Amino acid sequence: MKIKLWKYFIDEESTEKWLNDLAAEGLNCVGSGFLMHKYYFEQDQPGEYTYRIVILDHAMGHPETTRYLNFLREGGVEYIASGYRHFILRKKTADGPFELHTDRASLIKKNKTLMNFAIVTALILLPIIALNVGVTIMHLVNRHIYTTLMVFINAMGAAVCFVLFVIMCTQWRRYALRKRRLQEEGAIHE
Amino acid sequence: MNERGALTEGVYMILVSLLTPRHGYAVMQNVEALTNGRVVMGAGTLYGAINNLLEKKWIVSAGNNPESRKKEYVITPKGMETLQYEILRLGELLQIGMEGMKNSANSEMPGKKQGEAYEN
Numbered sequence: 033m034k035i036k037l038w039k040y041f042i043d044e045e046s047t048e049k050w051l052n053d054l055a056a057e058g059l060n061c062v063g064s065g066f067l068m069h070k071y072y073f074e075q076d077q078p079g080e081y082t083y084r085i086v087i088l089d090h091a092m093g094h095p096e097t098t099r100y101l102n103f104l105r106e107g108g109v110e111y112i113a114s115g116y117r118h119f120i121l122r123k124k125t126a127d128g129p130f131e132l133h134t135d136r137a138s139l140i141k142k143n144k145t146l147m148n149f150a151i152v153t154a155l156i157l158l159p160i161i162a163l164n165v166g167v168t169i170m171h172l173v174n175r176h177i178y179t180t181l182m183v184f185i186n187a188m189g190a191a192v193c194f195v196l197f198v199i200m201c202t203q204w205r206r207y208a209l210r211k212r213r214l215q216e217e218g219a220i221h222e
Numbered sequence: 223m224n225e226r227g228a229l230t231e232g233v234y235m236i237l238v239s240l241l242t243p244r245h246g247y248a249v250m251q252n253v254e255a256l257t258n259g260r261v262v263m264g265a266g267t268l269y270g271a272i273n274n275l276l277e278k279k280w281i282v283s284a285g286n287n288p289e290s291r292k293k294e295y296v297i298t299p300k301g302m303e304t305l306q307y308e309i310l311r312l313g314e315l316l317q318i319g320m321e322g323m324k325n326s327a328n329s330e331m332p333g334k335k336q337g338e339a340y341e342n
């Protein structure tokens with residue numbers, strides 16, 4: 033029986049942890065939809081698979097992505113689902129550890145991609161916040177036309193987007209620090 | 223980019239592994255076996271490295287293995303030349319290190335913890 037769950041995560045690391053925690057209990061992710069906010073699970077042996085989420089340079093269908101996934105399949109890595117450039121992959125736990133990036137250069141690149149995603153999301157939120165704040169002010173000024181409820185809805189919209197904006201900026205900073213540390217270590221170790 | 227620069231551990235191990243034709247996953251297993259599990263290459267890292275080496279023409283695709291139908295790779299003369307140079311370079315480094323240790327007063331302390339030798 034397929035189980036469907038909706039979930040929103042701000043980063044792929046939390047999603048990955050969530051998928052692995054569920055897999056450890058025997059709920060294996062077998063698909064995803066709605067830009068990776070809807071997940072399908074099947075009940076099976078606990079701990080059979082290890083899941084990883086990767087961000088690739090191109091979306092599904094691009095020849096480079098197909099080549100990469102074919103390469104991974106030779107090593108026992110199974111493609112599960114994708115949403116834009118995010119991919120859910122899994123490997124049988126019995127086949128050994130499942131790490132995709134083990135060298136400094138790819139770890140730096142991975143953190144850079146995560147930084148870009150965080151900053152792009154934050155930048156998309158900015159005009160939405162501005163719009164919400166603007167409409168709220170407009171409603172406040174024209175109190176004789178608009179109700180308190182309208183003001184409240186718009187103000188709440190602005191507040192929620194602002195909180196998301198702050199979270200995205202924090203995420204960006206976290207990845208930026210991680211990237212810098214990797215680069216600094218690179219001056220000493222390979 | 224300097225063609226004579228030090229190779230990363232990953233690239234070095236891939237070149238050594240591809241002295242015999244192997245497919246990607248076999249390279250990963252070989253590297254792990256040769257280093258007793260110390261160097262474990264992630265599939266993504268290996269993919270990137272193999273593509274870079276193909277581009278540099280240090281390795282070439284050797285076709286598909288008839289049994290497993292997996293794509294195999296093998297080192298080229300250019301790759302071989304690089305590897306030989308790197309082995310000489312590493313040998314030189316090893317020798318310099320050994321000589322340095324031999325001439326150092328603190329060298330006969332294999333049991334000492336890291337850093338202790340500098341406190342004397």
